[in-house]
Amino acid sequence: MRAARMRAVRHLGGLGALAGVLVALMLLPAACGAGIGARDAARWFQEEPDDLDVSDVPQRSRILAADGSLIATFFYQNRVDVRLDQIAPIARRAVLAIEDSRFYEHGALDSQGTLRALASNLTSGQVTQGGSGITQQYVKNLLIAQADTVEEQRAAQEISAARKIRELRYAVALEKRFSKDEILRRYLNIAYFGDGAYGIEAASRHYFGKPAAELQLAEAALLAGVIRYPHAYDPIHHPKAARKRRNVVLRRMAELNWIDRAAAEAAARKPLGLRVKRTRSGCVVSKAPFFCDYVQREILTNPVFGKTAKARERLLKRGGLTIRTTLDPQTQRAAQRAVDRHVPPKNSAGKAAAEALVEPGTGEIKGMAVDRELGSNRERGKTWINFAADASHGSSIGMQAGSTFKVFTLAAALDEDMPFGTRLMAPRAYVPTGYRDCKGRRVGDTKPLRNAADGEGGREFSLVTGTHHSVNTFFLALQRKVGLCDTVKMAEKLGMRQANGKPLEQYPSFTLGFNPVSPVRLAAAYAAFGARGRYCKPIAIKQITDAQGRELRVPGADCKQVLDKGVADAVNHVLRGVLTKGTARGQGIGRPAAGKTGTVDDFSAAWFAGYTPDLAAAVWVGDPRGGYKHPMRNLCMDGRCYGAVYGATIPAPIWHDTMAGALAGRPATPFVRPPARFFRRGSGEIDRAPDVRGMPLGAALSRLREAGFRARVGAPVRSDRYPAGTVASMSTAADGTVILHVSRGGERPRPDPTPTPDDPAPPPEAGPPPPEAGPPLPGPGRGVENPPGTTP
Template sequence: MLLPTACTAGVGARDAAGWFESEPDGLTTSGVPQRSRILAADGSVLATFFYQNRVDVPLDRIAPVARRAILAIEDSRFYQHGAIDSQGTLRALASNLSNGQVTQGGSGITQQYVKNLLLTTAESAAEVRAAKEVSAARKIRELRYAVALEKRYSKDEILRRYLNIAYYGDGAYGIEAAARHYFSKPASKLELGEAALLAGVIRYPYAYDPVHHPGAARERRDIVLRRMAELGWLDKDAAEAAVREPIGLRVQHVQSGCVTSSAPFFCDYVQREILTSTVFGATPQEREKLLKRGGLTIRTTLDRHAQRAAQRAVDAHVPRRNSAHKAAAEAMVEPGTGKIKALVVDRALGPDRERGKTWINFAADASHGSSIGMQAGSTFKAFTLAAALDEGLPFGTRLLAPSSFTPVGYRDCDGKARNDPDSELRNSADGEGGRTFSLVTGTHHSVNTFFLALERKVGLCETVKMAERLGMRQANGQALEQYPSFTLGFNPVSPLRLAAAYAAFGARGRYCAPIAITQVTVASGRKMKVPGADCRQAIDKGVADAVNYVLSGVLTKGTAKGLGLGRPAAGKTGTVDNFSAAWFAGYTPELAAAVWVGDPRGGYRYPMENLCMDGRCYGAVFGATIPAPIWQQSMSGALSETSAGSFHRPPDHFFSRGSGEDRVRVPDVRGMRLREAVVRLRGAGFKVRLGPPVKSDRYKKGTVAETSPAAGSAEPGDTITLRPSSGPGPRGPRDPRGGGGGEQVPVPPDFPSPTTPPDLAGTPPDQRENPA
């Protein structure tokens, strides 16, 4: 019937039979889509990806009653016949050929498996059409494949493959996914009525889908139950009792992708890692196919405890749908390994047109979240500090921090002059220009002009190279731009990259690129190669210890005073010019984190000045206003079950000029003539200025009657104000302008002019920094 021309000759018939029974070229059973899962570090599921929702299981994990139900309704003689059931297939085929079209079924389970296999593994439109075409040619092809498969596999293996490939309606492929979807249980736990329902769906999944067509599904289930009884595989009373039972669905939907994940932005980061890394395929199409069809088990670095702590902290300070439309993001990285422990955004993953949602992962680079990054502000001063310490400068190194700074004397790494003699960079909210600072105190107070001077002393190129050694680059993937205000953090970066850089300080100079994936296993159990952290000693251990020594003081004496963790910790605030964004980056030996707060609509257009958000008003937002409290809360939660480590003492040579915090004694110059007092104070390392005269019964006219600060201790380079005696007399209310009724003492010519706090006005917006 199949080959009438071949049947006219014995040789032709013999050749045709040989052709039919030979294994066809290109026959493969691989490529059946399997769903992939992303797992947290503890093995819990973060997300599922699939082209078809399918979970492949062995035969012994499918309830025997489910196997019997499907055999009863689809192919009761499966274990008795070969690839072709002469009582079914040939009868149906003869009828179809005589009518010129396919009008009857009759395919056994092996043939049905072949049909599903060809359709499921089809990758081109032509292959799909060939698998679906209604023709004798397709039937002959399927029969030939069935013969080959019966030779290759046992009956049990063919049945297992069929049960795992069949479609059960409503997006469930394979009996395991169907059992979980319709009854919220594995296939191994299916009971009689449930097994019969699933067996009945297979013939016409769209018509018998029990979610959308419960009546038709129940009728079909009852047919299966009575067929089992007819075959003697089920007691008739048991069958009728099952018929009277409702179908009893407990539908469980499985979403593909990260939208419903408990860690959506971390999940999205992992997804993008798979889709962009050539480790997982040469082309984007290959990588997407692997993720959605490859049955991957992707084990990640996510710490659910840290993730929850970070999300709670971010949401508490910058709620998802806050009235000011601000956003926040945080990344946590483990020092010494590069493992991303948490990645959070105060938004849901979704379309930006819906308030409180975004597709942009503000915590990651553009390659892993579409973010172009944000200016990092004074958090970049840590790289200038590290570069200075790397050149051997001791903590007591002091530089003048003028009220305004003209950026000249800089060269980039190409040797090109990077100067801007027509601009002036200033200190902003601190108002601490006009005196000297040490590496320690300049960092604690985050003094702009001090760091501009330090960057010039160390070298712009050396500062940039230090940041690059610690893994820094722009969020768009390009190299860091090199200008004098580099140390003030004008380069747009991501919280994740900044957290990884600061983690290197906590790991004593060992830098590891951030990683999210620890292992990828394909459906067959084979492990794939995954991108590594490429850990390396980026800076000397002693230099890192010195950085830790200085940055620890930021939390105890500096711009983030009072925001420590009750355990060894260090960090740096960052406030971007015009209050367009605020940052905090900090770490312990066990964990590092960076927090950004800003406005996704544009920080310069919507600055955080006079900010009120959901009933809380902050005035101007500095790094210590919102980001540092988020960091403190999230780190405290993440480390609550972790023993506290400690930083190492820096090498002694960094203390060659003292601790950098040492205060020296202010000589008592009361009663001295002005010139003698000036010489004495300058010899002790202080500046001197003249204040208004004051009446004094104790000190002679023209001698020093009062000093401010009084005799005691102060930092080297501090300014001591002298108030000369105008002679004895009654003490009345002082003239706030500095009078007193006495004779004015002329200022010696070598006295510096009195300084006043610098004016904020006139500072170029892109070169100001507001230390918090």
């Protein structure tokens, strides 16, 4: 009777009524407890369970740079799913030999193994011994892998009749659904091989540094032996036990005549031959840790990747994703070297630096660097906060942007068709009254705002020279002329908002940059100028495919033309001069480039934002402990002293070194010349030319030509200040030619050539860059709630 039953089970493969009866007899107490009688067991086992899901096996996800190189790996279980033909045949035979040599002969139930355990199970009243074959083992591993909670994991591993019934029923269903080869493939991909390696591919790479397709006999036997008790036979921590177990597998393979005894004995004499290669999960070990963290947070926080935070985390750590990003390794290396060189991670002053780089016209983030390691700030030189990103992508509350915000007022003025030669009086002190925000409310202050250094006020500046010298009072006057709301709207069109996600606050000192923002947003805004007014949201992810190769939807850059091309060209024209004759002169990179310095009130932080038509970057330098508590006045850092730190002192050199490295080997792209209408009142750069007013015409022409300027004579003008025959005024043509206007005299000639605030004296031709003006606090009684660099 017993032999006949074994033959019947073998022939039916566990799929028929007799298999159900066998199971019901073996597990009768549990079956009855589940409400299943022995007479119904066969039919119940033949029905496929409604809750059988074989699709959700955790696989590791990879983040790749634009060139395909690995940035980081994420996993709940370190697993790489492979096809059966990607696993060496000798490895398949080794696993079958020791785990289920009759796998291709029996069905879901191995009758011999089941009946062998029957006596023990019936005696104890519960499942104490298993005759589990490969299919049943796959089911057990599947249920463990799919468990999300500790309770589910315990239920999947408990020693009970109820669990065994569930596994056997699933096994029957799987034998109907899949071929033997497919079940073996799934088993080899899900089994645990110890030391954090799940699946034979990950195990082969982990222990031997090679794919499973290249496994040799001794290696295959070692891995096959680990499966039964992964912790006890772990070859790294228990090499003697692992070797002994390996040799058991080899003997078994020889007994089955799957290998000859000589080969088994030769393999048994070999050492373990481990070449351990660890795969670490997360961004901490990445070569671009803060960019990696930005990508991770994009997936974990964006609803497009899942309705709940749990679903998004599950997708990243279990979904087997291939995440192709925008990161350019050359740019990233250049940025990291630059920030680390100028602001070392463990510097004596406790300062920090962050930089973000964005490609104009695409919004692609090409680099993101912080002069810290990613980790707990309890350790010196580490931080979990990404100072280059917004709060949603790095926990940073942002930093006040300083005078880098003046570019939005400049762009608003040019957008209203103001020519370069537009001149405004920049007093030494400015009382910001007469402003209205975008809701029409009056905003202002009776406290006078001043410039950063003596000599910067008390005279007129043009759009060009006011920007080059970054004069606070000039931009306050310009902002009032164009309207505070127009300036704010310009910044918003270019993607600016506070780093905490809230709208920009609107006060007269808006143009002086009191709003806390992130480098990545500022870089994207400046990139729009390089792209001739085309703004793109900064993006880090280009494509995501899941474990099955299906492409997932990812957020796009949503590029839009937000600024007239000619206006953007005009902004570029003005900002180019900042690098040649303005606050950042001497920081040119040997190709067309433009930028703007920024120094925050009381030297609490410093910025530089600059760009070419190919790449834009924003650099912040400050103190994570709080910029106002630890200002950069008389700064000494690792033996180097700077005095007061302006935007040109440290941030601009970081930008310079980064751009030089990032663009090395790439052809230079020129800017487009701005439309002629912006030159209708001259180039605005009269300060460059020697002041020849009051000089005889011939002498004036000679002086200009000696200084390298082209000059010609314009229409004579009436002048009460300069005598007839002398130069009374100067202007600049669209092509840069200086036009001299000779005096026809007046009623009260005044031959004194000393310039007044109406006709500003030219700045010195040499010497250090003029100091950058830092913004005051915003509005009466509105202290900065989050000083630069403070952390939540």
